[in-house]
Amino acid sequence: MAIFEKQASNKVLIDDTESISCVIENWFNTNGHTEFVIRVQRGPFSDRTWRIHKRYNDFVKLHSQLQASGLPLTLPPKKIIGNMDPEFISERQQGLQKYLNSIVMNPILVSSLPARSFIDPANYCQPFRELALQHVSLALRGEVGWEVVSPLTEIGWRLRKHYYHVRSKNAPKEEFWASWIDYGPDRHLDDKDMHAVFKSLSQIQHPYIYPIELCLCTDIGALVVRTSHKNGSLRDIICGVKPKQSFLKKYGNPKGHKPLEISQIALYGRQILEVLKFLHDKALPYGHLHTGNIIIDNDRVKLLDIENGVLGVPSFYRPYFMQHKRIFSMQSIDVYCFGHTLYEMTFGAPLHESIVDSYPADCQQLLKSVLDSILSPEACKAGLPTIEDLLHHPFFSTIVLTLQPTDRAHLKIPNSTKEQLKKVTSLLEERLKEEQKMVRSQKRLVRVQEMMSSEEERKKQRSKLKQEQKMAKEKQRQKTLEEKDEKDKLNGVTNGDRAESVNSEEKDEKDKLNGVTNGDRAESVNSSSTTGTATPPSMTGGSNVPTPPPAPPLVVPPPPPPPLTNGNVTSPTLSASNERSALLSSICNFNKTKLRKTTVK
Structure with a gap:
């Protein structure tokens, strides 16, 4: 290279x-x-x-x-x-x-x-199982006495984790299960430190940790071998399913949901807290606690997959604690996962929400106080208790743990590797904080978009309301006109009279806008009448008969050219003036009553 x-x-x-x-x-x-x-x-x-x-x-x-x-x-x-x-x-x-x-x-x-x-x-269309089998074969090639017998069904929820039935020549009657998993996005240890951590994990001893028979790491992933357990995990016990069935069949829609007794919940919870405290004291990141990683053996908790933290694979409850900015440290992650585990042991079914608002009425008060301190909305906003706080809670502090003489807690990690593990923990927390910030910003953006869309919707509603009001007014106006038409028909009013009335009303409105008063309009009419426009009087005096429309003004034709007399032009001014005066006087003095009546034969 x-x-x-x-x-x-x-x-x-x-x-x-x-x-x-x-x-x-x-x-x-x-x-x-x-x-x-x-x-x-x-x-x-x-x-x-x-x-x-x-x-x-x-x-x-x-x-x-x-x-x-x-x-x-x-x-x-x-x-x-x-x-x-x-x-x-x-x-x-x-x-x-x-x-x-x-x-x-x-x-x-x-x-x-x-x-x-x-x-x-x-x-996700890669041959995951075939590739994993190749990696397992390569990892076991250097280990004498180990061989793969057959692959197991996908008993776990991880798509990149596969299980195999392996056999050891040193213990041919013992049944061993091997799990292969690829490195996740949070893997930060180099190959040297990873080998050192896996060497320490192979020698780990703790009364509440399931022992590891063989653990190997390559440049692609890790192989861990443990003895199989006939009862399966705690989740298998709660759901009443067989351990070797596929994950989809076991937990998709289980027929049984068997919650644990209060005494069992307190005992198992106290043991889990002791394991978490031990891992944090050794600076080993975990964050993968759930009922599928717990084995119950002779009323004792045995924790599985403690290597997942250094492998960098995502946590089962990561989508939930990503929503709460106060859950950002490895200890708060472990406490939050502990709350979900406690909830599933109490009610026999997993919690599919990030918080809990209410509990059944028969929930024991001390247990409810523990769940509230971890899963309530107030706790997720204000901050979760520490592992020490939970150990001193009355629900767990009264439990007395019985240990055997052979029980011991041992995990020796080199100091240089322990410093690297602290850096890994800080990097895990930094990535979590950054993603939580992005999630919050995205939520704010969604809220703003919803507000904008709701404002636009309100504007549309207001515009629609105005349009409906306008249409209603128009319909009311049409209805009023129709009613007026009916009344006018009964009273004998013609369309011409109505049009004249409407025109006069419109003229009144225009005059009001232009500032013209009725007096001005009358004066204008009088002045126009004196200029030569005359309206003949009505021949009948009936009130019901409509008056005819006013006659158009007479247009006086231009005078004819002056006549020629023996080649001389007569005075045009005097003759034209006399003719016009005679015509105007005859028009003004015209009287219809003096006309002679004619009889029709």
Whole structure:
């Protein structure tokens, strides 16, 4: 390798615990079938989005794979005739959207390999099991006396963790389970320190930690061998399932939810707190406590997967404590995970929310006070108690632990490696704080967008209300005019009279706007009448008969040219003036009453 050549990363940078959202944006017909365009987003930020095209048959295949969970998933039914109708496709799109929502909102379904490979084929369509078997074979090649017998089903929730049945020549009758896991995004130890930590873990001793038979690390991941336990984990006991069944079948929709007794919860909780205190005293980061990592052996807790912290894999409850900025240290993470574990032991079912608002009425008061101090909204805002605070709580302090003479707590880590572990812990906490800041900023952005959209909606509502009011006024005006028409018809008023009345009203309105008074208008009318416009009087005096419209003003024709007399022009001024005076006087003195009446034969 060249001096300045960048070394390729040997860890998985994708966090499998990040939330996934799916939205069916559109559909189109191609080659005689319909494809749906789905926009997928990982995490809270829109820059990590991609689009996939899926047919209805792809949904059917996914549905058949998820049936092992036993959950009642509703997939839109098939249709042979009319399945290309746009109306039917739109209805199917809505049904498929509900189906996807039910998957991504369920932590068991969304963490399964069929769902992940459907949503993100670019990152989850690899042959994970075949690659893991190759890594296990290479890791065991240098270990004498160990061999792989057969792979086990996916009994755990992690997609990149695989289990195998292995055999040791030194103990041929003993059944061993080996787990292989790839390095996660929070792996910060180099190969030298990683080997030193794994050497120390192989020699760890503690009455409440499950012993490790063999642990190896390579440049890709780690292999850890432990003896199998017939009863399985604490979660298997609570759900009443068989340990060797697949994770999807065991925990998708378990038939039994058996909570523990109060005495058992207090005893197991006290033992778990003792283990967590021991790990923190040794500066070994953990953060992976849940009922699936606990073995119950002769009324004793045995903690599993204590190596996960240095391997850098994400925590099972990471999506929950990412929402609370006061949960940022490794101790607060362990306390928060302890609260979820305590809740599942108490009620027999996991808590699918980040906080708890209420409890059943039969919950024991001391136990409720412990849960409130960890999982209540006030506790998550103000800060969680420490492990020492919980050990002094009356619910746990009264428990007396019985130890055997052979029980001892031992974990020796070199000082140089311990300093590196402290740096790893600080890096884990820094990444968590940064992501929590980004989540909060994204939440604020979403709230602002909601406020803006609500303001726009209010504006639309106000505009719509104004339009409706305007339409109502127009309808009322039309109704008033129709009623007036009916009254006018009964009173014998014609359209011309109404038009004249409307014109006069409009003229009045215009005059008011222009500042013209009635007196001005009368004066204007009188002046205009004196200029030569005359209105003949009415021939009838009936009040019901409408008066005819005023006659248009007479236009006086221009005078004829002056006559020629023996080649001389007579005086035009005098003759024209006399003729005009005679005409005006005859018009003004005209009287209809003097006309002679004629009889029609």
